[in-house]
Amino acid sequence: MRWRMNMSNTQIKKEINVIKSDLELFRSTGKKLFVSSSFQTHSIPLLHILKCIYPSIPVYFIDTGFHFSETLSFRDEIVDLFRLNLEILTSPISKVHQKDSNGRFYFCSDSEYCCHINKILPLEPILKEKDVWITGVRSDQNFNRKTMKRIMPGVHNTLRYHPMLNWNSKMIWEYRDLYNLPPHPLESAGYLSVGCSPCTMSSFDDRSGRWSGQNKDECGLHVDLVKK
Amino acid sequence: MKIFITGGCGYVGYSLVKNLSQCDFVDSITIYDNLSRPSINFFFGQPNEGLANIRFIKGDLLDGYKIGRSLRGHDVVIHLAAKVSTPFSESNIHEFDQVNNWGTAVLSSEVERTPSVAHLIYLSSVSVYGNSNGIELNVDSAVAPQSAYGQSKLKGEKHIMRLANRLNVSVLRSANVFGFNPSIRLDSVVNRFMFDANYLGRIEVHGTGNQKRAFIYIQSLAEFIIYEIVKDGSGVRNLAQFNLSINDLVDEVKALYPATSIFRLDQHLSMRSVAVQIDKNKSEGEEFTRLLLSFKEHFKYNL
Numbered sequence: 001m002r003w004r005m006n007m008s009n010t011q012i013k014k015e016i017n018v019i020k021s022d023l024e025l026f027r028s029t030g031k032k033l034f035v036s037s038s039f040q041t042h043s044i045p046l047l048h049i050l051k052c053i054y055p056s057i058p059v060y061f062i063d064t065g066f067h068f069s070e071t072l073s074f075r076d077e078i079v080d081l082f083r084l085n086l087e088i089l090t091s092p093i094s095k096v097h098q099k100d101s102n103g104r105f106y107f108c109s110d111s112e113y114c115c116h117i118n119k120i121l122p123l124e125p126i127l128k129e130k131d132v133w134i135t136g137v138r139s140d141q142n143f144n145r146k147t148m149k150r151i152m153p154g155v156h157n158t159l160r161y162h163p164m165l166n167w168n169s170k171m172i173w174e175y176r177d178l179y180n181l182p183p184h185p186l187e188s189a190g191y192l193s194v195g196c197s198p199c200t201m202s203s204f205d206d207r208s209g210r211w212s213g214q215n216k217d218e219c220g221l222h223v224d225l226v227k228k
Numbered sequence: 229m230k231i232f233i234t235g236g237c238g239y240v241g242y243s244l245v246k247n248l249s250q251c252d253f254v255d256s257i258t259i260y261d262n263l264s265r266p267s268i269n270f271f272f273g274q275p276n277e278g279l280a281n282i283r284f285i286k287g288d289l290l291d292g293y294k295i296g297r298s299l300r301g302h303d304v305v306i307h308l309a310a311k312v313s314t315p316f317s318e319s320n321i322h323e324f325d326q327v328n329n330w331g332t333a334v335l336s337s338e339v340e341r342t343p344s345v346a347h348l349i350y351l352s353s354v355s356v357y358g359n360s361n362g363i364e365l366n367v368d369s370a371v372a373p374q375s376a377y378g379q380s381k382l383k384g385e386k387h388i389m390r391l392a393n394r395l396n397v398s399v400l401r402s403a404n405v406f407g408f409n410p411s412i413r414l415d416s417v418v419n420r421f422m423f424d425a426n427y428l429g430r431i432e433v434h435g436t437g438n439q440k441r442a443f444i445y446i447q448s449l450a451e452f453i454i455y456e457i458v459k460d461g462s463g464v465r466n467l468a469q470f471n472l473s474i475n476d477l478v479d480e481v482k483a484l485y486p487a488t489s490i491f492r493l494d495q496h497l498s499m500r501s502v503a504v505q506i507d508k509n510k511s512e513g514e515e516f517t518r519l520l521l522s523f524k525e526h527f528k529y530n531l
Contacts, residue, residue, distance in 0.1 A: 096291040
């Protein structure tokens with residue numbers, strides 16, 4: 001198989017063992033862990049690894065209300081397949097109160113604020129309850145993520161744990177291939193990175209379809225919720 | 229049975245609530261509406277003779293918090309609320325997206341969180357097909373909406389259909405609705421032609437007039453929706469009774485109002501057609517003429 005030329009079983013096992021020992025260390029010290037996931041194609045290997053090591057770990061999905069319906073269906077498919085312990089977070093602000101002075105949703109005029117009220121506000125209470133936040137960010141995704149560390153402080157006295165930081169898109173693809181993990185239904189249409197529908201375009205160039213044309217390549221979860 | 233209706237004070241809602249309130253299987257009807265339309269005729273008239281308890285909640289489709297609390301304990305949700313199509317105008321495309329797409333997403337999420345709801349019925353539109361290109365469409369025909377309205381209704385359908393493995397979901401693609409009730413809309417072409425012929429003595433036809441449209445009578449639409457509740461089904465259905473070109477419609481109106489002047493605008497434009505396969509047993513040629521005659525009787529004055 002092609003993946004064997006690039007990423008051996010041994011390499012994968014080594015990666016998983018490192019994650020396993022990290023999780024054991026966190027848990028042995030009584031830390032409360034959770035993972036957040038946007039349920040994109042490239043999110044699935046981390047969820048697969050975690051469900052093998054720590055099946056009951058809470059998996060938080062931030063339902064911004066602007067997701068593609070395909071993303072929500074894919075989320076449900078993966079939750080059933082992996083038997084995940086899913087928790088859904090929503091903004092405390094109803095959509096009727098999420099309009100700018102012209103009556104349009106904020107994604108039309110202030111996408112930073114839109115992300116803030118739909119992603120950061122729902123997650124913040126969880127950060128106050130938990131100790132370790134696991135996310136699937138990778139350093140090859142953008143400049144901000146290149147500067148991140150595998151374990152680093154987050155806000156509200158949390159630790160941010162980034163087990164996939166040194167993986168790349170090729171490794172993700174190979175892992176999916178190895179375990180025959182399903183793709184997001186929009187991947188074949190060019191949505192390699194899928195966020196909220198209004199701010200995501202089809203693009204076969206990894207994350208370039210996100211907030212395309214704007215000076216923005218992060219939603220804030222991995223900027224505002226990092227301890228400065 | 230406890231029924232929750234979004235947009236229940238509108239044109240379709242008026243006839244639906246009136247009919248539903250007289251069904252013996254209905255215990256209560258909750259009408260959730262933001263009263264965005266200027267007409268409030270829903271609230272006036274003879275006291276309702278139905279047995280069901282009627283409750284009204286003023287609320288917005290985008291207010292998930294309020295919908296979530298209001299939905300509790302209901303068995304059936306009928307989603308009528310929409311930003312409706314305005315002929316020849318796409319001026320506020322975002323509003324279609326806001327209400328018909330994201331509003332439906334809000335409702336779907338709240339239904340998902342409400343275990344009592346066993347059946348979700350969505351009033352969509354045959355506009356999701358786009359142009360029928362000379363054939364009569366059925367539910368297996370490809371969808372290719374040509375307008376912002378049609379696109380937003382199709383996105384709404386996706387949000388609804390996502391719940392199909394959890395509860396019964398019905399997507400009802402309605403044709404152009406016509407006929408009188410006190411919450412009548414005049415942006416519907418049949419209603420507009422009748423009103424203009426009766427009171428202005430003139431009607432305007434845009435394009436060649438050869439464009440076809442599928443139509444359904446308001447009372448029949450209400451009955452179809454109730455039938456969908458009774459049979460407790462799931463799936464996608466087209467609701468249409470008649471296919472007529474705009475020129476056919478002009479002939480029908482002219483037969484009732486022979487002195488009417490016809491103003492033909494933009495005659496060079498070939499407009500898109502939407503014709504839908506119709507069960508011939510349910511619609512007869514004379515039926516449309518009879519319904520227009522009945523409509524005419526509702527005008528207070530004949531000028």
